[in-house]
Structures are given as C-alpha cells and as structure tokens.
Amino acid sequence: MLLIVGLGNPGAKYQGTRHNIGFQILDYLSENNNFTFSPSKWLAQTAKAEIWGERLLFVKPETFMNESGQAVERIASYFHIAAPDIIVIHDDLDLDLGRVKVVNSRGSGGHRGISSIINHLHSREFSRIRVGIGRPPAPMAVTDFVLGRFAAAERQILSVRIPQIEAALKLIVKKGPLAAMAMINQRQTQEPE
DSSP: OEEEEEOOOOSGGGTTBGGGHHHHHHHHHHHHHTOOOEEOTTSEEEEEEEETTEEEEEEEESSOGGGHHHHHHHHHHHTTOOGGGEEEEEEETTSOTTOEEEEESOOOTTOHHHHHHHHHHTOOOSEEEEEEOOOOOTTOOHHHHHTSBOOHHHHHHHHHHHHHHHHHHHHHHHHOHHHHIIIIIHHHHHSOO
16 A cells, blocks of 8 residues: 655645645545545544555645654554655645656655654655745745745646646556656656746
C-alpha cells in the first residue's frame, strides 16, 4: 500500500488557500475516484481506495502544516509503510502557478510541512509533487500570500493543471518516482510559460 499525503491547514478558515493546494488535490481525486475521507485516530482525515490497480491510503493531516509529520509518522508506523512508499503533494513558492515538479529523496527546500515530515520519519526518502503557487507581489509578506485564497484567474489556471497533477501522481504510483521525474519534469521544461 502507498501513502498519499496532501498538505494543508485544517478548518474552514484555510479552505481554498494557496497553502492548502495539497488538500484541494486530494479532494479532486476523491470526487473523481469515488472515495470519501473520514476522521481517524491518527490526527488526520484518511481514505482507502484502489485506484490504477494499486491500494492507496490518502491522508489530509489535521495538525497545522508545520506539524504534518506527526500524522504521517503515526499512519506510516501503524500501516508499516516505509518512507519510499510515501508521496506528498504540497504548495511551492519557487514554481510558477500551476507548474508541477516531481522530486524524490530531497531536503525540505524551506517548506515547514516537509521539514516536519522529514524530522518525524527520520528520512527524506519519500517522493513529492511540488505544485507551484508563485511568489507574492511586493510588498506582500509570504505568510499573507500562502494563507490567501486564489483569485478567479488563478483558479482557472489550476482547474486545467489539477488533472495534470493527477497524471503525475498516477505515474509515480505505476512507474515509480524516477520515471515520473523524467516524464513530468522534462515536459514542464518544454512547455511555454
């Protein structure tokens, strides 16, 4: 079984914010693949589903972003899921809006949710789907930007990109992170801005 984690902050206050793109993608997957999230004893909402011929456990941590590793560690431990079988979907300031990059066994890049997961798992040997949210316009603070909601034009861009993010996840699940990196990252560099 693979563990698919979407990062975000819990509660209606954060719904639809840039920082919650991981939750938004898992919600999209649940709607299109007929599975439902339920509260669990592991500080997260979870859902099990068989998709693309694989058993998958989807997780939306109910801790705040900076403590995401608590839920991931508990669930991975309970289900005996090793770090290489974990895929994390999260926002990334260093990529333009809607851009996607697949990485494996890398540092946090300053993302505190990823830092928490690395610290709790004592490993960075998991895969990540980095979803670009762009940079804040000057003089807006980064915190205000990531906790802000997407504008209508940004939501339109994401509505086109989210199915591509699902395709990236499917590639990791079916072919592994290295094949996904080769295909997705190569394709992204060839696309016009």
